[in-house]
Amino acid sequence: METVTVERQSGAARRSGGGVAEARSLPICIEHLRVVYKAANRKAAEKIAVNDLSLSVEEGEVFGFLGPNGAGKTTTMNVLLGFVQPTSGKAEIYGKSVRDEASRAELGYLPELTYYYKFLTGRELLRFYAKLFELPRAEAEKRIAQALKLVEMEQAADKPIRSYSKGMQQRVGLAQALINDPKLLILDEPTSGLDPLGRMKVRQIIQRLKDEGKTVFFSSHELGEVETVCDRVGILFNGQLKESGSVSSLLEAYQCNLERIFLKVIGFDEDGNPLSGKEVA
Amino acid sequence: MKKSFAIAEVVVKELFRRKDFYVLFIITVVLSVLMAGVNVFNEPSVARYVKELCLLLIWVSSLVIAITTAARQLPVEKEQRTLFPLLAKPVRRSQVLIGKFLGCWLACGGTLVCFYVFFGILSMSREGTWPVLNYFQALLLHWVMLGIVTAFTILGSVMFSAVSANITITFALVAGILFLGRHLNKIALQLGEPLQAVVYGIYYLIPHLELFDVRDLIIHNWPLIPWGVWLGALVYGAFFTALFVWLGCVRFKKMLVH
Amino acid sequence: MKTALITVLLLVCCFGAGTMVEPRLGALELYRRHEGSPIKVLLGESRRLFAGQSFAKADAYFHSGMYPSIFDNTGGKKASAMTDAARGEKGGDHVERFLGEPRDIIDRFSRSFFPSEHKHLGEEKHEEHFPGDGHDHQEHEHGHEHGEEHEHGEEHEHGEEHYEEAGGKDVREILPWLQLTAELDPNRIENYVVGSFWLRNKLGKVAEAEQFLRSGLKNNPNSYEMLFELGRIHDENKKDVTRARNLFEAALARWRDQNSKKEEPDNFALQQIAMHLANLEIKEGNIQKGIALLEIVKKVSPAPAAVQQRIDELRAGKETGSAVNGSAEPVRSAH
Numbered sequence: 001m002e003t004v005t006v007e008r009q010s011g012a013a014r015r016s017g018g019g020v021a022e023a024r025s026l027p028i029c030i031e032h033l034r035v036v037y038k039a040a041n042r043k044a045a046e047k048i049a050v051n052d053l054s055l056s057v058e059e060g061e062v063f064g065f066l067g068p069n070g071a072g073k074t075t076t077m078n079v080l081l082g083f084v085q086p087t088s089g090k091a092e093i094y095g096k097s098v099r100d101e102a103s104r105a106e107l108g109y110l111p112e113l114t115y116y117y118k119f120l121t122g123r124e125l126l127r128f129y130a131k132l133f134e135l136p137r138a139e140a141e142k143r144i145a146q147a148l149k150l151v152e153m154e155q156a157a158d159k160p161i162r163s164y165s166k167g168m169q170q171r172v173g174l175a176q177a178l179i180n181d182p183k184l185l186i187l188d189e190p191t192s193g194l195d196p197l198g199r200m201k202v203r204q205i206i207q208r209l210k211d212e213g214k215t216v217f218f219s220s221h222e223l224g225e226v227e228t229v230c231d232r233v234g235i236l237f238n239g240q241l242k243e244s245g246s247v248s249s250l251l252e253a254y255q256c257n258l259e260r261i262f263l264k265v266i267g268f269d270e271d272g273n274p275l276s277g278k279e280v281a
Numbered sequence: 282m283k284k285s286f287a288i289a290e291v292v293v294k295e296l297f298r299r300k301d302f303y304v305l306f307i308i309t310v311v312l313s314v315l316m317a318g319v320n321v322f323n324e325p326s327v328a329r330y331v332k333e334l335c336l337l338l339i340w341v342s343s344l345v346i347a348i349t350t351a352a353r354q355l356p357v358e359k360e361q362r363t364l365f366p367l368l369a370k371p372v373r374r375s376q377v378l379i380g381k382f383l384g385c386w387l388a389c390g391g392t393l394v395c396f397y398v399f400f401g402i403l404s405m406s407r408e409g410t411w412p413v414l415n416y417f418q419a420l421l422l423h424w425v426m427l428g429i430v431t432a433f434t435i436l437g438s439v440m441f442s443a444v445s446a447n448i449t450i451t452f453a454l455v456a457g458i459l460f461l462g463r464h465l466n467k468i469a470l471q472l473g474e475p476l477q478a479v480v481y482g483i484y485y486l487i488p489h490l491e492l493f494d495v496r497d498l499i500i501h502n503w504p505l506i507p508w509g510v511w512l513g514a515l516v517y518g519a520f521f522t523a524l525f526v527w528l529g530c531v532r533f534k535k536m537l538v539h
Numbered sequence: 540m541k542t543a544l545i546t547v548l549l550l551v552c553c554f555g556a557g558t559m560v561e562p563r564l565g566a567l568e569l570y571r572r573h574e575g576s577p578i579k580v581l582l583g584e585s586r587r588l589f590a591g592q593s594f595a596k597a598d599a600y601f602h603s604g605m606y607p608s609i610f611d612n613t614g615g616k617k618a619s620a621m622t623d624a625a626r627g628e629k630g631g632d633h634v635e636r637f638l639g640e641p642r643d644i645i646d647r648f649s650r651s652f653f654p655s656e657h658k659h660l661g662e663e664k665h666e667e668h669f670p671g672d673g674h675d676h677q678e679h680e681h682g683h684e685h686g687e688e689h690e691h692g693e694e695h696e697h698g699e700e701h702y703e704e705a706g707g708k709d710v711r712e713i714l715p716w717l718q719l720t721a722e723l724d725p726n727r728i729e730n731y732v733v734g735s736f737w738l739r740n741k742l743g744k745v746a747e748a749e750q751f752l753r754s755g756l757k758n759n760p761n762s763y764e765m766l767f768e769l770g771r772i773h774d775e776n777k778k779d780v781t782r783a784r785n786l787f788e789a790a791l792a793r794w795r796d797q798n799s800k801k802e803e804p805d806n807f808a809l810q811q812i813a814m815h816l817a818n819l820e821i822k823e824g825n826i827q828k829g830i831a832l833l834e835i836v837k838k839v840s841p842a843p844a845a846v847q848q849r850i851d852e853l854r855a856g857k858e859t860g861s862a863v864n865g866s867a868e869p870v871r872s873a874h
Contacts (some may be wrong), residue, residue, distance in 0.1 A: 081369045101371045109369035115362040117291060118299040131287035132370040174364060186369075214286050288729060321715045322738060322747040329600060330715040422652075430756050463649060464610035489645060497604035510651045534721050 020093045022209060025095055027184040027215040028080065029097065033089035035075050035239075047060055049075040051239035053089070057232075058185075062210050064247075065219040067236035068266055073219045074112075076236070077188055080217075081109055093184065105133070107149040112188040114169045118162035122153055125161065127178050132212055133180040140179075146173040167198045185194040187218035191225060222263060227258045229253075231255035237266045284372045285380035292384020293391070296350055298486035302392050305342035305424045309396065311337055328407035329500050334497045335403055340423075341397040345457060347389045347427045351434035351449045354381040355385035355533070364538055375530040382435050382526050389427040393420055393504045412502070418511055419495050430455055432525035433488075455490060472519055488521040578722050590724030597621065597716035597733075604654035619660055621713065622729060626738035627811060661710040661741060710741045721755065729764045731755035734770050737807040745776045763797065766790035767812050774819060787816040806839035826853055 002232070014263065035050040049070040057063045066077050067073045078084040079091050095141035096103035116125050123144060130140035148154045151171040164172065170193070177185060190206070191199040199222070206216055206229050220226055226233060227247060242265045247258065254261045260270050267275050312334040314536065346463045355378070358364040358498060397420045405411045430451070437447040461468075465484035469477045492514050495506065578586055599606035601621040613754035638655055643645035717734040720727060738748035741746055752769050759765060770786030790812045795810055802822040819830035837846040 081365070083365065083368060101373050103371075105370065105371040107371075108490055109366060111362065111365050111369075113362050113430060116366065117295070117363055119295050120291065122292070128287055129366075129370060131290075132367075132372050134283060173366070281311050319715070321711075321718055322742075322744055324711050324714060324742070324744070327711050327715055329712040463646075464652075466646060467610045483626070487647070489649065492649055495652050497654050498652070501600075501603040501654060503603070506651050507673075511650070513648070514652070536613060 008072050008117055015188075025059075026056050026092075027059055028063075028217055029054070029090075029092045029095075029252045030076070030080075031092055032057050033079060033083070034087045035072070035079060035084060036087045041255040048239050050079070050086075053236070053239070053241050055231035055234055055244060057242055058183075058212050059213060059215055060210070061231040062206065062216045062229055063218075064230035065236065066215060066223070066226065066233055066262060067219075070238040072239040073236055074188065076094045076238075077186060077219065080186060081107075104182045108180065108185045109189045110170075110173050110177040110185070110190055112192055114173035116161050116169065116172065116176070119160060121158050121160055122148070122164070122175070123157040125172065129179050135180065142177055142226070143181065144175075145179045150178065150208075151175045152201070166193050167195065169200065170194060170202075174202070178209075181234060182214070184215045184217065187216065189220055190218055191220065191222055199225065223262060233258070235262060235265045242266070285383055288367075288372075288377060288380025289384035289387055292350070292354065292381060293388045296346070296388040298386075302346060302395075305345065306362060306392070306395060306399075309335065309338040309342055313399075317403065326458060328404060331407060331502045332400070332404050333496070335400050336499065339400060340395075340494070340496070343389060343393060343423065343427060344430065344452070346392055347431050347454070348434050348448055348451050351382075351385040351431045352386065352408045354385065354435065355438045356442070356447075358444050358538070359538060363448050368485075368538065369459065370514050373523065374533050376436065378439070378530050378533050379526060382432055382529075385431045385435070386424075386428050388466060389390065389431065390424050393424055393427070408502075412506055415499060417504055419499050420516060422493040422495055422511070422518075425515050426490050426520070428522040429490065429518055429525065431524045432529065436525045436529040436532070439529055439536055447519050458487055458490045462487060462489050475488070488518070493518065506536075576722060580753040586587060586722075587726075590720050590727055590730075593716050594727065594730055597713040597720065600716060602654075602711045603658055603660060603711070605657060606654075611637045621737075622733055626807070635637065635799045645749050647718070656844040661708065679846070680799075706743060710737050713737065719749070724756035727760055728755065728764050728772075730761075732764050732768055735765075737773070739772060739776060745772060749770060761793050761797065763790040763812065764808060765807070766793060769770055769813070770812075771815065774815065775793035780819060780823060784819055787812055787819065791816065810836055810839045821853065829853065 004277065017176065031054050033050050033053040034048070037049055038045040039046055044162070053072070053076060065073055065076070075084060079086050080093065080098055085099070091098045091231050093103040094106055117128075122130070126144045126147060127140060128218055130143065135143065138139055145154075151174050153168065153171050153175060156168060161169065163174065171191070174190070177187070187206075191202050194202065203225055206218070210229075230247055232244065232246050233250065237243050243261070245253075251258070252266065256264075263270060264275070269275055313331065316334050317331045320328075355364070358367070360455070368374070397416055401411055401413075401416055433454075434447065434451045437451055441447045441450070462484075464489075465480055469484060471481035472480060495505075498506070551811070582589075595606070598613035598619045598621050601619070638650075642649060675833055693873070714737070717737075720730045721734070724730070731754075735748040735752045737850070738744040738751065749769065749772050752765050756762065756765050766786050767790040767814055770783045770790060773786060777783075791809075793807055794805070794812060798809070813832045813835040817829045817836065819828075820832060821829035833846055833850050833853070837843045837850070840846050
């Protein structure tokens with residue numbers, strides 16, 4: 001309870017017990033991250049996408065990164081992936097700065113919108129990404145076979161990606177995220193656009209990865225899934241981390257489900273009406 | 282370099298699966314064969330005009346392939362969002378750009394070999410000779426020229442947001458240099474200062490693509506270019522290619538991809 | 540099934556309408572104007588703009604690709620060896636030295652990548668050398684020794700380049716461009732004259748040369764140049780004296796019609812026509828007629844003394860049928 005209170009009050013403190021030396025080996029370590037987008041029009045105001053964000057993710061845990069649209073989740077992920085340079089602050093993956101491409105060697109990434117080279121087959125795509133990880137050919141073929149089996153894409157592996165459905169593209173996306181047997185997976189809304197069966201399969205894969213000891217950092221709007229799969233969650237709003245902690249401790253503290261906690265944190269009641277200042281957590 | 286070659290391999294696959302090359306090759310073959318079938322005063326062994334037309338088609342086709350392929354690489358990757366899973370891998374942006382350049386350039390080399398083999402067969406059927414060394418010199422010079430154009434186009438693709446703008450500007454510049462590059466010094470002499478200095482400056486700064494256009498030597502069966510001079514042209518072309526690729530890397534590193 | 544039937548019905552209607560309309564349209568002047576070659580249909584009269592380019596291309600081919608651009612200074616010369624040879628003239632070749640010395644390092648370097656040496660198709664270049672200049676004083680490939688007069692009384696100065704006939708048939712390469720020029724501008728007389736000359740003289744294609752000239756005459760019935768060339772074909776190749784005479788006389792008549800009132804008449808053409816007709820008449824034994832024609836030649840010839848000498852010889856009965864040196868045959872060595 002106390003730990004949760006600390007995190008609720010500051011919204012930016014590292015999980016208790018974490019020292020500097022330990023932080024360096026954390027899968028994800030973000031400190032006072034700030035990302036400001038300059039407006040194209042000089043008269044328009046700057047947009048602060050991420051505002052003094054600090055969080056860390058422990059080895060082997062599944063961390064749910066939550067927040068409404070425009071909260072800064074994708075920007076934070078883009079910083080971790082090296083797509084966007086932070087205005088200030090620091091972000092590291094396994095102790096390596098995100099500006100160093102070597103930080104992505106142990107990383108697997110599944111984007112929200114899964115578009116891949118339409119003229120390649122699924123197998124050719126995986127081979128290409130395997131080469132980028134400099135995997136030896138034999139090892140690469142073995143990993144490709146394993147990944148295709150895991151995502152149940154063996155039959156369609158040699159067909160061009162342009163012939164794939166949305167679900168198949170999502171699955172081949174998962175396969176490419178796993179090709180290097182990463183220690184850390186960053187998944188951006190992995191169940192977006194999938195039917196219930198597809199969502200269930202993705203949940204199963206995430207659970208399996210967790211059982212293998214991998215760290216998963218994913219964003220999602222499916223709070224029911226998050227509640228089921230995640231060890232810890234963080235709720236982002238207006239670029240700031242408003243709440244973070246283990247799922248169980250948050251549920252106990254708020255005495256309601258994760259969806260209501262989410263709404264309360266971002267300033268709405270269960271009916272979607274804005275809360276007054278005193279009622280906001 | 283392995284990562285760049287992996288990216289290059291994907292570019293080559295894209296070019297040959299998009300079928301642009303096949304269309305242009307078939308057009309070249311059909312037009313050349315048609316022209317070769319024209320009756321010229323019942324003289325069957327007139328060869329040079331066929332060679333000229335064939336080489337013109339080869340040059341136009343190769344420039345179309347080089348410029349359109351190179352101009353599309355990074356903007357289309359960004360638009361179709363295939364760039365993000367790529368950059369999420371342990372690969373530097375400069376490696377991505379170099380890989381794109383290598384892929385376009387190697388693909389151009391492959392298409393040139395096909396075109397020049399056809400040209401060789403066509404001219405041999407007319408003239409009965411096959412000056413392999415001359416064709417080899419011409420092919421390599423052509424390939425290096427396409428390297429400069431490809432690198433320049435890729436630089437344009439990280440500077441201009443619209444693909445069409447990049448293609449138009451590159452075509453205009455390439456055509457301008459090919460037609461006028463050799464004559465800029467003569468034009469400069471006819472101008473007064475300060476225009477003369479400006480034109481002379483442009484004359485010395487631009488990559489002289491017309492150096493690599495040795496079609497007239499091939500058409501009219503001139504002897505080989507001295508090998509030292511030929512190598513010098515290749516080095517000259519390599520320098521400009523490296524310059525444009527380096528500028529592209531510098532620009533791409535700072536570019537917002539999201 | 541329904542779609543297929545409708546499609547077939549529509550196709551049948553279109554075909555039927557076409558067969559009904561086409562003969563009626565064919566009778567219309569407007570429709571007939573659009574008949575002809577693809578170039579005529581596509582470009583219309585604007586095709587004539589490209590004829591000059593096409594003819595220049597033939598000249599460029601004659602010079603094996605070495606050709607001045609619009610940016611090059613040709614010193615005001617416009618004559619081309621390709622045209623001059625056909626006309627039997629000896630003028631400066633505008634292609635000869637337009638390049639000049641390299642202006643800068645790039646210019647110097649670039650000379651290896653495009654044709655930069657003056658030469659003509661079907662001819663080899665020779666250079667005269669001074670005695671004692673270190674070169675072997677051997678006979679040239681075509682049997683000329685130093686100082687020896689060439690066939691037509693020309694003597695080349697020491698150190699001067701000149702071109703000797705190599706008997707090569709490479710000159711055929713200019714033919715497609717001459718054929719295209721005729722297609723683009725059927726009224727360009729020079730094109731037919733040049734084309735027929737090279738077809739006849741270098742390639743031995745007399746029938747093709749005649750056909751080319753006749754197609755040109757269809758579009759240019761009053762062209763004395765083409766009538767003269769036809770006359771030469773019948774005289775020199777077909778040995779048909781009667782027809783040759785008729786053609787030369789027709790050419791002469793056309794020349795008079797077109798040039799008599801001009802301030803600068805085409806005296807060179809008159810000289811050529813009259814000389815050939817004179818030689819023909821003299822060969823046939825019509826000496827008086829020949830002399831009368833030589834009198835015409837004398838008025839316009841650059842060497843009237845030589846012509847007068849010929850006339851005197853004819854009158855004295857010494858000469859029977861040989862041509863006057865240097866004024867009737869085309870110049871073979873172009874400078």
